[in-house]
Amino acid sequence: MVHVTCAIVIDGSKVLVTQRSEAMKLPLKWEFPGGKVDLNESAESCIKRELIEELNIEVELLERLSDSRFEYPTFTINLIPFVARVKAGQLTLREHRAFQWLHPKELFALDWAPADIPVLEQFMNSKYAVGRTL
Numbered sequence: 696m697v698h699v700t701c702a703i704v705i706d707g708s709k710v711l712v713t714q715r716s717e718a719m720k721l722p723l724k725w726e727f728p729g730g731k732v733d734l735n736e737s738a739e740s741c742i743k744r745e746l747i748e749e750l751n752i753e754v755e756l757l758e759r760l761s762d763s764r765f766e767y768p769t770f771t772i773n774l775i776p777f778v779a780r781v782k783a784g785q786l787t788l789r790e791h792r793a794f795q796w797l798h799p800k801e802l803f804a805l806d807w808a809p810a811d812i813p814v815l816e817q818f819m820n821s822k823y824a825v826g827r828t829l
């Protein structure tokens with residue numbers, strides 16, 4: 696099983712989503728940015744490191760949500776989600792194909808990596824999902 700962190704980065708009522716590139720696994724799927732936890736690394740350090748590496752942003756973690764386990768045909772992922780906020784840095788795409796800042800109500804229309812769907816649902820039921828009922 697691979698442990699992967701991801702961040703739901705919020706800015707006011709907007710949420711950051713990133714699209715995987717053609718060269719990555721699950722090409723062109725939308726996800727919350729993040730990546731694999733290294734040996735002896737905490738989930739918190741991992742998500743902060745990944746966002747600097749992939750997007751050039753430094754984040755402050757607001758809350759950890761519940762893990763989401765999902766079985767892909769070739770591997771099982773334990774996705775560890777955090778709600779976060781940008782502290783510093785200009786967002787630059789280093790691995791992904793695209794990014795968008797969307798309102799919570801727009802999120803369901805994306806073609807998501809399947810493991811992210813339960814994370815999205817948890818987020819939508821949290822206090823951070825502004826205007827979710829619209």
Ligand SMILES: Nc1nc2c([nH]c(=O)n2[C@@H]2O[C@H](COP(=O)(O)OP(=O)(O)OP(=O)(O)O)[C@@H](O)[C@H]2O)c(=O)[nH]1
Pocket residue numbers: 699700701719720721726727728729730731772774808809810811
């Ligand atoms: N970062 C991230 N990965 C996710 C999410 N949902 C999900 O299923 N994954 C999967 O979890 C793994 C995360 O790995 P990663 O982003 O660090 O690296 P990768 O797959 O590009 O690298 P790799 O090809 O070396 O395995 C990928 O297989 C990815 O498809 C998500 O929301 N964020």
